[in-house]
Amino acid sequence: METVEIDATGISTEDLNERLMALMLDGTEKFVLKNVCGQRYIGTRLYSKNGNKPRVDIDITGTPGSDLGAFMSGHRVRVHGNVQDGVGNTMDDGEIVVEGRAGDVLGMSMRGGKIFIRDNTGYRTALHMKEYLDKKPVLVIGGTTQDFLGEYMAGGIVILLGLGELPHNQTFIGTGMHGGVIYIRGKVDKLQVAGQVDISEPGVEDRKLLDKFVGEFIESFPDLGLNKEEILKGDFIKLAPKSKRPYAKMYA
Amino acid sequence: MPRIRRELYNKEICACSIFGAMNRDGERFTGKGVMKAIANMHVRGNGLGGGFAAYGIYPEYKDYYAFHLMFTGNSPEAKRSAKIGFDAFLCENFDVVSDDEIPHSDEVVVSDPPLIWRYYVLPRKQGEEALLSDEDYIVKMVMHVNTKIENAHVFSSGKNMGCFKGVGYPEDIGEYFMLDKLYSAYTWTVHGRFPTNTQAWWGGAHPFSLLNTTVVHNGEISSYGTNRWYLEMYGYACTLQTDTEVIAYAVDLLMRRQSIPIEIVAKILAPPIWNSIDRMDEKEKKLLTTLRMVYGSLLMNGPFAIIIGQTGKMIGLTDRIRLRPITAATRGEMFYLSSEEASIRLISPVLDSVWTPNGGEPVVGELNNMRTVL
Numbered sequence: 147m148e149t150v151e152i153d154a155t156g157i158s159t160e161d162l163n164e165r166l167m168a169l170m171l172d173g174t175e176k177f178v179l180k181n182v183c184g185q186r187y188i189g190t191r192l193y194s195k196n197g198n199k200p201r202v203d204i205d206i207t208g209t210p211g212s213d214l215g216a217f218m219s220g221h222r223v224r225v226h227g228n229v230q231d232g233v234g235n236t237m238d239d240g241e242i243v244v245e246g247r248a249g250d251v252l253g254m255s256m257r258g259g260k261i262f263i264r265d266n267t268g269y270r271t272a273l274h275m276k277e278y279l280d281k282k283p284v285l286v287i288g289g290t291t292q293d294f295l296g297e298y299m300a301g302g303i304v305i306l307l308g309l310g311e312l313p314h315n316q317t318f319i320g321t322g323m324h325g326g327v328i329y330i331r332g333k334v335d336k337l338q339v340a341g342q343v344d345i346s347e348p349g350v351e352d353r354k355l356l357d358k359f360v361g362e363f364i365e366s367f368p369d370l371g372l373n374k375e376e377i378l379k380g381d382f383i384k385l386a387p388k389s390k391r392p393y394a395k396m397y398a
Numbered sequence: 399m400p401r402i403r404r405e406l407y408n409k410e411i412c413a414c415s416i417f418g419a420m421n422r423d424g425e426r427f428t429g430k431g432v433m434k435a436i437a438n439m440h441v442r443g444n445g446l447g448g449g450f451a452a453y454g455i456y457p458e459y460k461d462y463y464a465f466h467l468m469f470t471g472n473s474p475e476a477k478r479s480a481k482i483g484f485d486a487f488l489c490e491n492f493d494v495v496s497d498d499e500i501p502h503s504d505e506v507v508v509s510d511p512p513l514i515w516r517y518y519v520l521p522r523k524q525g526e527e528a529l530l531s532d533e534d535y536i537v538k539m540v541m542h543v544n545t546k547i548e549n550a551h552v553f554s555s556g557k558n559m560g561c562f563k564g565v566g567y568p569e570d571i572g573e574y575f576m577l578d579k580l581y582s583a584y585t586w587t588v589h590g591r592f593p594t595n596t597q598a599w600w601g602g603a604h605p606f607s608l609l610n611t612t613v614v615h616n617g618e619i620s621s622y623g624t625n626r627w628y629l630e631m632y633g634y635a636c637t638l639q640t641d642t643e644v645i646a647y648a649v650d651l652l653m654r655r656q657s658i659p660i661e662i663v664a665k666i667l668a669p670p671i672w673n674s675i676d677r678m679d680e681k682e683k684k685l686l687t688t689l690r691m692v693y694g695s696l697l698m699n700g701p702f703a704i705i706i707g708q709t710g711k712m713i714g715l716t717d718r719i720r721l722r723p724i725t726a727a728t729r730g731e732m733f734y735l736s737s738e739e740a741s742i743r744l745i746s747p748v749l750d751s752v753w754t755p756n757g758g759e760p761v762v763g764e765l766n767n768m769r770t771v772l
Contacts, residue, residue, distance in 0.1 A: 159441065184438050184740030209740040228752065230738055231723055249739070249754060250723055268754045269720045292756060293719065317674065318719075337677055 149176040159185045159211065166204075167191050175202050182208035184230075189215040189223055189240075201240075212249070215242050218259070231268070234261045237283070243366045247289075256283040256302065262366045263287045266312075270294045275326060277301025286363040290332075294318045296385070300325040305359055307377060308332035319343070320385055324392050328385040329356060331377070339385060342392045348384045356382060414604075414616035415439035415568075415590035416724070418705040418735040419745075420712040420763045424584045424770030425731070426454050429577030432586040435741040437569035439590060442737060446598035447591030448571040449563025451605040451612035451707045452583035454771050456558050462495050462518040463536055466554035466561060468600055469513040477513040480549035487547060491539055492519040500562070506574040508566045512600050516560075533609055533654065537633065540608065544637040551601045551638070556610035558771065559583075559709065563603035571603075584771060585763075587707045589614035601638050606646040608634075610709045613649065615642040616737060617702035617722045628695035642704075648696050649706055660706075660713055660760050666693040668702075668718045668758035705735050709772075710765040720757035727752040733763035 150169050154162055162185045166177060170192050182188070188210050194200050199220055206225045215223055216235035228246035236255040243262045250268035253261055258281040266289035274297070275283055283302040288309045293316045296304060308314060308331045320328065320343035329348060339345060348356065356378060364372045417435050421427065429450060436448070456464050465488075469480040488494060497517040521535045530538065540552045554561035562575040568590040572578065589604035605612040619625065619641035626636045626644055632655075634647040645667070652658045652666060666689055669675075675686045690697070701721030706713040714724050714735040727734040727742045727749045734742045739752060755761045765771060 183744050184738060186441070209743045211738065211740055228739055230740065247752075249725070250720070268723075269757070292754065 147175045148173055149178060150174045151178040151180065153180050154183070154185060154208065155181040157185065159187060163187055163191050170200055170202055177202060177204045179204065179206045180208065182206050182210045184209065184211040186211035187213050187216055189218040189221050189242075192221055193219055215240070218242075220259075228265075234259070234285075237261075238281075245367065250292075253283065253285045253302075253304075256285070257281055258283050260284045260362070261286070262363050263289075264367055264370070265289045267291045270297050272296045272299055272302065272304045272326075272328075274298040274300060275302040275304070277326060284359055286359055288363070288367075290314045290316065292316050294321060296320045296323050296326070296328050298322040298324075299328070299387075302326045303355065303359065304328045305356065305363075306330045306332075307360070307363070308380075309372075309377070314338070320387070322392070323385075323387045324390055325387060327352075329382050330385065331380045331382050333381070334383060334385075342388055343385050344388045346384050346386070348382050352382075352384055353378075413442045413722075413737075415442035415737045415741075416588070416614045416616050416703060416705050416735070417737070417741055418585070418587040418614075418707070418712050418714070420585040420733045421731055422733055422763060422766050423731040424454070424765050424767065426582035426584050427586075428579065428582055429572055429586055431745040432588050433569050433572040433578055435736065435745050436572075436588045436590050437567070438741045438744050439736075439738055440567060440569070443567060443590030445567045445570075446565060447563070447589070447603035448566055448568025449561060449589050449591075449603045449605050449614070450568070450572060450575075450577055451554075451559065451561050451585075451587045451607065451614070452577070452581055453559045453585040453610075453707060453709060454583045455560055455581045456518070459495070459518045460558040460772070462520055463555055463557055464560055465517040465519060465552055466500065467515045467517065468551045468553055469515065470549045470551070470600065471512075474513075476549065480547070481513060481515060484543065484547055484550040487543065488517060488519065491522055491524075492517075493522050494519050501576060501580060502574050503576050506570055508564060508570065508574050510600075511564060511574070536609060537650070541633060541635045545635045553601060554607055556607065556612075556709070559610055559612075559707075561605050561607050561612060563589075563605065564600045565598050565603060584765070585707055585712050587612060587614050587705045587712065589616075597639070599639070602640045604642060605707070606638065606640070606643045608646050608650045609654065610707075611646055611649050611653070612707040613642055613646045613704055614707075615645060615702055615704045617704075617717070618700045619644060619698050619702065620700035621698055624695050625698065645698065645702075645704060645706075648698075652693075652696070653708070660711075660762055662689070664715055664758060664760040665689055666696050667698045668715060669697060670718060670758060703737065710768050712763040714755060714761040715759075716755065716757050718758035720754075723754070724761075725752060725754055726761045731766070735761070735763075 213232040220239040231249040247265040248267040254273045271291040286305045321340040469477040471477045495518040622641040703716045703722035703724040
């Protein structure tokens with residue numbers, strides 16, 4: 147497997163992404179990007195026009211800019227550090243692992259693939275995340291989020307682990323939610339959750355999903371030494387929309 | 399086939415960028431770092447505005463008000479004539495201790511720079527004006543100049559601080575005024591601009607300031623009209639054609655004239671929505687309801703992230719549902735605020751803590767000892 151290391155110091159967003167594209171088309175399968183500092187859209191333009199779907203690994207040290215992995219189609223990204231806003235924006239497929247925290251609108255309109263965030267995330271996490279048939283995005287967050295988690299959410303799976311027994315203080319959870327599911331480990335008051343969202347205990351099928359994706363989260367961060375059974379033992383709640391068409395009556 | 403770039407590809411898609419750096423021990427540093435940090439967010443602006451506020455830059459004149467003036471006009475003669483008109487007014491109402499043209503570098507190409515002059519002054523109050531505090535007198539005079547004297551604009555009027563701003567990318571404006579070489583400050587705030595609704599001109603660039611308060615802003619104040627009418631009742635004239643101006647005057651009114659602490663001011667500018675107020679305990683509910691009734695016209699509606707600079711203080715605040723980003727960080731005595739974390743990491747790769755404040759909740763950096771700068 148051919149690996150290329152790039153020192154991103156002083157390289158513009160445009161030049162960096164052009165280089166990744168050219169190298170990928172030349173057969174590079176793994177990129178190691180050092181000193182990334184604010185360059186946007188990493189992973190976005192990596193597509194091939196001849197119909198086959200290339201898959202590359204991108205290992206990032208530094209702080210990548212906003213919209214990391216936007217529209218990304220199938221690549222795997224690992225960031226040794228924090229990420230900014232809009233990570234996984236309309237992402238189609240692939241995986242993003244962040245050894246740190248994420249900013250606002252993480253996974254906005256995401257329609258496939260997986261994102262694992264070690265720490266906390268900002269406002270509007272999973273804003274309008276969606277799913278269709280077998281395309282079902284998964285987002286697992288080690289800590290918790292700020293307000294408007296799952297706003298206008300239309301599909302996909304979001305899991306908040308609340309590791310370190312962090313309290314979940316965010317409000318307006320699931321405002322406008324009409325699809326998908328959010329699992330939260332820990333306590334959330336009814337007043338923190340929007341009226342159109344149903345709060346329940348996870349059932350057998352839900353437990354299977356949690357087992358699978360918590361397992362994948364733990365595998366993504368081997369250094370943390372997490373114990374799956376310990377985590378799954380905790381209390382989880384399930385948030386799902388009461389109706390898939392919350393505004394149907396309004397326009398009937 | 400190589401890709402052909404069409405016009406659309408180069409379309410400027412941007413936002414504003416804001417950045418602030420403060421040394422809480424009061425140690426001063428040049429503008430070099432903040433210029434580097436704001437340049438890293440180049441794509442957020444579009445070259446139509448950039449500016450800086452710097453605190454602690456005039457220690458040798460710290461007892462005097464430092465006025466920064468822009469004289470605009472279509473020709474050098476028009477600019478000089480605006481200055482003559484202003485000078486006559488200034489000599490009647492102030493004792494001028496010293497004045498000079500603010501140095502700039504001719505190597506930096508900027509578009510249509512005004513004549514930019516600096517005066518260190520003391521108020522000379524006459525008659526009934528003796529009843530005004532020095533600061534109220536300054537505000538009155540600044541408003542007079544900005545509304546009545548053609549082509550003259552006071553864009554900085556505090557003590558031991560100053561604003562530098564213009565049309566261009568912020569890093570270019572920084573080089574134009576040689577902020578990396580000529581000035582050392584314990585707090586710098588910076589702005590790269592995308593003018594939301596208004597034309598770009600030198601006076602319309604951020605920061606907006608009055609006395610020692612400065613504001614840089616990312617977002618749009620859709621309540622501008624209401625805020626403006628309210629502030630006019632208190633003698634503030636909005637003349638700079640940009641929404642952010644109202645925040646600077648609101649902060650002056652609330653914090654200086656009415657001595658309201660920032661924690662309460664944040665609840666006036668960015669109050670929790672009624673839904674949230676309903677859930678509070680009786681005491682808090684009463685406070686928040688009262689604030690919304692008394693100061694309803696100072697509610698800043700619309701998305702915003704701002705950095706407020708004051709003597710010895712740097713404050714970050716976003717609208718109540720954080721529709722614009724801000725990241726805060728610390729490293730030792732350094733306190734940073736930025737639209738993007740990468741810009742902080744660029745000048746301070748290792749940080750003690752980094753977080754995103756909740757919407758409507760101010761983050762405040764304060765000098766450990768105010769006496770170091772007074």
